[in-house]
Amino acid sequence: MRSIYLSVDTPRWTPRTESDLQSALDQGLLSESHYTDFKRGLTTGKSANRELARDLASFGIDGGTLVVGVEENRDGSFGLYPGPLHGLAERVEQVALTIPDPPLPVYTEMIPSDADPDVGYLFVHVPPSPAAPHMVDHRYFGRGDKTKHHLADAEVRRLHNLRRLSETDTLALLDAEFDRDPVPVERRSQAHLFLLAEPINGRPEMLLSLVSGREWPQRMLLFTRGAILNQPTSNLRFAPELLSATATARRAAGAALTSYDLTADRRLRDDSHDEDAVELEIHEDGGIRIFMSRLSDRMTNPDEQVVFDAGAVMYARHLIALVLAAADQAGYVGNWALAVGATNLRGRRSYEYRNGWDATDGPRFGEDTYRKAAVVSHAQLLATPGQVTGQLLARLLRALGTDDKFAPFLTDATESATST
Structure with missing residues (x-):
């Protein structure tokens, strides 16, 4: 399992089990940030694939990790929502390599649920890309404190x-x-x-x-x-x-x-x-x-x-x-x-x-x-x-x-x- 960068104080965190993930959420170690985003699950279809591509492209500048199977609750806490793992990693990798321009290399790793190994959590690691920023649908994307955003032309020129x-x-x-x-x-x-x-x-x-x-x-x-x-x-x-x-x-x-x-x-x-x-x-x-x-x-x-x-x-x-x-x-x-x-x-x-x-x-x-x-x-x-x-x-x-x-x-x- 690859390390996840959380902050300057916690540059390396390596979850290996469902319990590791739950413990990190309970302790407030893992939360949405400039380097981390959560998705309860990934829907299918052309529109969903392009939205996923935009999420991945937003991490291309500084790097980060998309965690599938975690969602923020109404009270601000985070919960685990294990989903089907079959074919999920392959779909994410295909989206990353076919929709962003230029293509965006990613790593994917799975943690199965303790109760059912057919469901679990997918970690999508996006290393900082030397080709960043990446474009989806003719727009360049970056990431703020917790969410993605379109990059202005001046910012794109600066990064290039x-x-x-x-x-x-x-x-x-x-x-x-x-x-x-x-x-x-x-x-x-x-x-x-x-x-x-x-x-x-x-x-x-x-x-x-x-x-x-x-x-x-x-x-x-x-x-x-x-x-x-x-x-x-x-x-x-x-x-x-x-x-x-x-x-x-x-x-x-x-x-x-x-x-x-x-x-x-x-x-x-x-x-x-x-x-x-x-x-x-x-x-x-x-x-x-x-x-x-x-x-x-x-x-x-x-x-x-x-x-x-x-x-x-x-x-x-x-x-x-x-x-x-x-x-x-x-x-x-x-x-x-x-x-x-x-x-x-x-x-x-x-x-x-x-x-x-x-x-x-x-x-x-x-x-x-x-x-x-x-x-x-x-x-x-x-x-x-x-x-x-x-x-x-x-x-x-x-x-x-x-x-x-x-x-x-x-x-x-x-x-x-x-x-x-």
Whole structure:
């Protein structure tokens, strides 16, 4: 069962039984709000479907949950009214994906009644949508304190502008990471990879419990291993792996796991080689940063370095896994701004065009840097991590002529093995 956001004080509430739901109503924990709406039941027919679509669309901006099987009584209290569950979730999902424009992804979960498992309650979770606001019958919808309303043209323009600005702002954060490169300029011979994630509407200190307290190093190591090792099976292999970052260090914004090559104050050690530096940084406010300095390397040809596309793809998938784990840790189901960037790429070809160990063919990358940002929903991260990876890396792979080779990793299809 997914957590429900009720308020800043109660960011995570997970009902599992009819008794949980009744108890929350009795205690006043669960009530209609900007994030929650109740329906005694859902009637059928074209008109009812369009009204349901308007209700769902109103949650698209900030997210929320529609609870079917609860109604407000005349005295202001709330009561349980379990209804037939057969086909209800499928109908809601079909409405959400066919009537709002653009389509609105939702999650549905059922709690059967203790007395009769054929009736019960349906929770319809609407994550904040990166495509919001959503239109129904040529009108955009939002939500006030407790009810939906039509959005004025000015508000629609403002929301669309905010969506564009978020990607621009994310690229500015990526540029700041370029500036923070821990490898001194005079020692930079390889391409470096940078990845970041920021919750769009996260809460202050949403990951504070992960990066503070007496045993934060152990918690952070377990968190990272759990996120990466629990990924869907991927046959990509690349060194250095993110899990090679095992040394812990405090950072101004939170804490970090680093490889041996970086000092506690984020400097490349004098006795270290450029190619092995790795760092994962997690911020108290939910931000994630990853640095890896071996996106390119010399193989057998001392005069040419090759780009490891497989490393970029693997690390992008790791970023997505870490974001999902952070969202679960914080009970946050909102949108995320993601970005991937690389430096020192000009004139380099992909390792995939190798003859033996050397790259002997393939297009050379024509710019020094690569930068790409995307704003994605929690639903996209869960359901289509390959497509999200494609949003971040497909343009780089096309420029290197290897998009076909890595297509399975960008489309959530069966993945093939690639190692470096």
